[in-house]
Amino acid sequence: MNELIARVRGMILAPAQEWRTIQREPVEFVPLFTRYVMILAALPAIAGMLLLMFFGLFFTAIASAIVGYILSLVGVIVTAKIVEILAPKFGGPADADAALKLAAFAPTAAWVAGAAIIIPILGGLVALVGAIYALYTLYLGVPIVMRVPQEKALTFTLAVIAVAIVVNLAVRLLTGIFI
Template sequence: MILNHIWGLYAHPLEEWQTIDNRHESLLYSLSHILLIALIPSAMGYYSAVHLGWSIGAGDPVYLTHDSAIMIAVAMYIALIAGVFALSYLAHWMAKTFGAEPSFTQTLELAAYTSTPVFMAAFAAFYPTLWFIVCVGLVALSYSVYLLYTGVPILMHIPYERGFIYASSVVTCGLVLLVIILAATAILWTNGIVSPVFS
């Protein structure tokens, strides 16, 4: 089953990383995981924006039109997948510096499974209130960083101390990618290419 590691990453992450390392699924398997799990934030963003309405402060809920929400959901889906691939490429590129020689599939597994909690946090959009989404997102991001720090030494087969520095470098790259995605979003919205249309 494509999503069979999700429960293990929450219940017993160290053992699950060991299982992932022992199996080393194919590139297609990891890609399937990303393609499925990235649907969650895109679908939830669409559903909450069109049917539930976002509460920002004390005013009335804000709704988007169907067409606008679909366009933003598709753009989000593409950006999330591109972000995971970019992070896995950067992790692969930096690996030799830290004495690791992983395949691209290994770094893709690392990026895919560490990003899973952040993607799954999108279920919080069933209650689309800004403060709640931010709180759930911060918890999910913290757990993703924890998964990264625990997964790097196991998947990359390097000592914990070197893995800590490697994981810190990957976190830095992830933050840079996040800023790039946010900047691209702001540019697209400002120029009216993917700007929201309120209903």
């Protein structure tokens, strides 16, 4: 748990430095998912569930949390694969491990801030700020983790953001369809 907290703190307070640390670390899919992604992705799902339950929407709350959570996890995997495919088009290597790192750690601020959605209105603003900051941390991580040349980093980041938006819209659409 201390490692999780330290990583979250690093991604929020010193993301460029944290990306350099992440870039040097080996990555294994299962530990990364079970000890980081699955925990943090649960924060906004649980907060949203509790908010809906407060308004008496028990079945909707539980179904929305479960489906949204699962689709968010799938979204990380899909985004990582797309990042891996896009990297060579921008001068970076097709590195599955690096793409997984980028897709798994970039949304940290969004997940943490997403827990604030339990607070009506204000929580949505906090979550929005967290999402925007997550995009900034993504930009910082692209040249470090994906080794895309600096002159192409902004274009690559914008392409990844476009992909992430499409993936997230698909996740939200699917969530709406299943509930």
